[in-house]
Amino acid sequence: MSDRLIYLISGPIGVGKSTTSKKLAQNVNNCVLIEGDTILDMFGYGAGASWEERLRLTWNHILELTGRFIQKGFSVVIDFLVEEEFDWFCKQLSDLQVTMKYIVLKATEETLIERIHTRGDENSIDRSLYLLNKLQSSPKNQPFLCETTH
Numbered sequence: 001m002s003d004r005l006i007y008l009i010s011g012p013i014g015v016g017k018s019t020t021s022k023k024l025a026q027n028v029n030n031c032v033l034i035e036g037d038t039i040l041d042m043f044g045y046g047a048g049a050s051w052e053e054r055l056r057l058t059w060n061h062i063l064e065l066t067g068r069f070i071q072k073g074f075s076v077v078i079d080f081l082v083e084e085e086f087d088w089f090c091k092q093l094s095d096l097q098v099t100m101k102y103i104v105l106k107a108t109e110e111t112l113i114e115r116i117h118t119r120g121d122e123n124s125i126d127r128s129l130y131l132l133n134k135l136q137s138s139p140k141n142q143p144f145l146c147e148t149t150h
Contacts, residue, residue, distance in 0.1 A: 004098045005031075005075040006066060008089070010082035011105030012131035013124045014115040016148045020105060021079035028075050034065050036080025059085050063092050070096050081131065086140070104141045106132060107149040 005028060009021045018035070025033035039061050043054045058080075066076050070093075082089075082104070090100060107115075112128050135141055 003075075004070050004073065004096075005101060006070065006093070006098050007075075007077045007101045007103065008082060008086070009077065009079050009103050009105065010135065011148075012081070012112060012135060013121070013128035014112045014119065015105040015107050015128075015132075016115075017079050017081075017105060020103075020148070021077050025077040028077065030073065031075040031077060032069050034062055034069075034076060034078045034080075036062055036078065059089070063089060067093065067096065070098055083131075083134070102144045103146050104135050104144045105146050105148045106136050107147065111149045 007021075007024055007028070009017050009024070011017050021033055021035070025031045036058055040054060040058045043049055043057075049057070062078060062080060066078065069076050082102075086102065093100070109129055109132065112132060113125055116122065116125050116128060136145060
């Protein structure tokens with residue numbers, strides 16, 4: 001088993017991906033944190049790409065960064081929502097000697113709403129609840145669900 005790890009932390013808006021990812025990255029030796037939203041936000045400055053193109057390019061950059069860090073001996077924590085990309089991502093990294101850990105964070109609807117209100121991002125509530133339902137009802141995600149309500 002490899003001592004290089006990839007942690008892929010997924011979940012809906014407000015579930016605690018960033019908090020969990022930062023704490024995890026601080027506690028894993030020789031580790032870097034890739035925040036997918038930071039890459040996605042690069043398109044907010046006049047780029048005219050469609051949502052699908054921005055998402056595809058973001059995942060391609062996450063993949064490229066992850067591969068380069070792993071090749072240099074780092075472990076990687078990735079903080080980004082995973083919808084349909086998990087199998088593709090794993091296949092792309094299958095030639096590397098790594099241990100992949102996938103975690104899908106979830107919380108109650110009430111907790112998500114409260115956290116999003118606290119952040120002042122009420123426009124994200126409907127999307128978060130939609131993603132919560134989608135992620136926790138997916139049979140592929142069942143073994144990887146982790147409760148963050150408390």
